[in-house]
Amino acid sequence: MPKGKILVTRSLPGKALDRLREAGYQVEVHEGLFLPREDLLKRVEGAIGLIPTVEDRIDAEVMDRAPGLKVIACYSVGVDHVDLEAARERGIRVTHTPGVLTEATADLTLALLLAVARRVVEGAAYARDGLWKAWHPELLLGMDLQGATLGIVGMGRIGQAVAQRAEAFGMKVVYTSRAPKPLPYPHLSLEELLATSDIVSLHTPLTPETHRLMNRERLFAMRPGSILINTARGGLVDTEALVEALKGHLFGAGLDVTDPEPLPPGHPLYTLPNAVITPHIGSAGRRTREHMAEIAVENLLFALEGREPPNPVV
Ligand code: NAP
Numbered sequence: 387m388p389k390g391k392i393l394v395t396r397s398l399p400g401k402a403l404d405r406l407r408e409a410g411y412q413v414e415v416h417e418g419l420f421l422p423r424e425d426l427l428k429r430v431e432g433a434i435g436l437i438p439t440v441e442d443r444i445d446a447e448v449m450d451r452a453p454g455l456k457v458i459a460c461y462s463v464g465v466d467h468v469d470l471e472a473a474r475e476r477g478i479r480v481t482h483t484p485g486v487l488t489e490a491t492a493d494l495t496l497a498l499l500l501a502v503a504r505r506v507v508e509g510a511a512y513a514r515d516g517l518w519k520a521w522h523p524e525l526l527l528g529m530d531l532q533g534a535t536l537g538i539v540g541m542g543r544i545g546q547a548v549a550q551r552a553e554a555f556g557m558k559v560v561y562t563s564r565a566p567k568p569l570p571y572p573h574l575s576l577e578e579l580l581a582t583s584d585i586v587s588l589h590t591p592l593t594p595e596t597h598r599l600m601n602r603e604r605l606f607a608m609r610p611g612s613i614l615i616n617t618a619r620g621g622l623v624d625t626e627a628l629v630e631a632l633k634g635h636l637f638g639a640g641l642d643v644t645d646p647e648p649l650p651p652g653h654p655l656y657t658l659p660n661a662v663i664t665p666h667i668g669s670a671g672r673r674t675r676e677h678m679a680e681i682a683v684e685n686l687l688f689a690l691e692g693r694e695p696p697n698p699v700v
Contacts, residue, residue, distance in 0.1 A: 388412035390434035390454070392686065395421050395442050398461065400676030402683040409687060411435070427451050435686050437461055438468070440666070441647075446472040457689035459682045462669075463487060463543075465699050466592040466619060473700045480700040481685035483678045485543060487669035492547035494668045495587060495617045496555075498640025499536075501662045502613050503529040503585070505638075508659050529584065529613065529637060532556035537583030539576065539599070540590030540618065541567055548587055557585075580604060585613045592619035602627035611637045617668045620645030629654045632661055642668050 392406055394415045406413050416429065426442060433452045438444050440462045449455055449472055457479040458468055465482050473480045501507055505528045512518060512526065536552045538545045538561040549559045549571060559571045560582060566573035576599075580586060586608060590596045600614070600623040608614065614636060616623055620643040632639055638660035647666065655661050669675060681697065688695040 390690075391432050392435040392437065393430050393433040394437040395426065396439050396461075398437070398675070398679040398682075399672060400679050402676070402679035405680075405683050406687070411690075430455070435459065435690055437682050437686065440464060440467050443467055444473075445469040449473065449476055449478060457481065457686055457695070459686035459689070459695075460699075461678055461682045464591055464619060466621070468699075470700050478700070479689040479695060479698065481682070481689065481695045481697045482699050483681045483685075484697055486677045486681055487674050488543040488547050490671040490674040491544050491617055491668040492551055493671075494642055494664070495544070495548045495589075495615055495640075496551045498617065498642060498662055498664065499552075499585060499587065499613070499615050500531075502615070502638040502640040502660070503531055503534075507662050529611075533558070534584040535560060535582055537561065537574070537579040537586045538571075539579065539586060539588045540596075541569065541571075542589060544617070545587075545589035548589065576604070577607065580607045581609065583612060584609065585615060587615040588618045588622050590618055590622065592621045597621050598624050600624065600628070602630075605631040606635060608636060610635055613637050614639045616640070617642040619643050620647045625655070629658070632658050636660070638662070642666055 389410045391412045391414060397415050397417055403413050421442060430436060430448055430452045434454050434456050436455060436458045438460060444458055444467060446469055455478050458473060460482040463482050463484045468480055470480060505526045509526050534557050536557045536559050538549055541561040541563045552559055560574050560579055561571050562574050562576045562579045602624055605627050625645050628639060640662045642664045643666055649655060655663060685695040685697050
């Protein structure tokens with residue numbers, strides 16, 4: 387007799403789910419690329435545990451379909467897709483996977499930063515499209531990183547890992563967070579940071595306080611010819627205003643996350659050569675993603691066994 391049903395909303399890399407099966411749980415995995423809302427509402431029925439991805443909106447309606455639900459073990463560090471208050475009211479534990487994805491996400495942040503600053507994607511398309519006929523001193527000029535100022539918004543785990551990497555490239559680092567941290571970088575207000583940074587990189591969680599943090603006014607308060615990088619959450623940026631800012635004010639943008647997400651085909655951002663967009667792959671290193679699955683499963687098992695999970699949010 388299985389101990390109870392665990393719904394996993396996507397297949398996960400590695401063997402972490404075997405641990406749940408071995409522990410006697412009935413593991414139901416949705417195998418598709420995307421789980422439609424109606425299917426989520428149906429499949430969650432009878433579940434005592436849920437492992438959702440960032441794309442599944444886990445709100446009161448979902449929770450009420452599974453009155454026996456004890457734990458939502460997020461396969462992410464960000465928890466903005468879960469209604470935490472609704473979980474709290476129902477006594478459902480919520481956990482996440484902090485730390486394990488810090489380095490992979492910082493790596494992708496640098497990948498986007500380099501790609502935008504040095505016009506790597508434009509250059510690759512130029513060569514592949516047969517336009518490379520000669521070397522020219524003014525061909526595809528970009529931003530020099532040595533000596534450039536990188537402004538980090540949200541100096542947590544990922545922000546600090548990005549700062550370390552930026553130092554290796556000779557960049558000056560400044561940051562803003564709600565409280566200054568014991569770090570060897572100047573702590574500025576957001577307004578000061580925008581006025582002084584050549585590159586602004588976003589690393590705060592998405593909360594009601596940070597929603598549209600980069601609104602039209604702040605995007606245009608960035609230095610002319612500067613770069614915006616967002617590997618945190620799409621909701622931090624006013625997309626429509628960003629499109630405008632990219633048509634002259636900014637040098638470019640590197641976005642791993644967008645609003646809306648996924649960014650639909652034909653969206654104006656895709657038409658801009660100075661926007662480099664990746665499909666939310668910040669933590670997508672194989673080892674990292676396997677490790678995230680192990681941590682999500684560990685959190686889930688602890689919560690189901692009535693023990694304090696290693697990475698609690700609620
Ligand atoms: P973290 O360690 O909690 O860092 C977040 C930082 O943001 C904290 O240091 C916090 O500092 C700061 N912060 C919060 N509210 C702020 C505000 N209003 N203004 C300025 N700073 C603020 O989290 P993390 O592990 O670095 O992850 C950060 C975010 O990255 C996650 O929440 C997630 O959404 C995103 N992420 C994306 C990917 C991806 O695939 N692209 C992968 C991993 C994570 P204070 O408390 O001092 O303000």
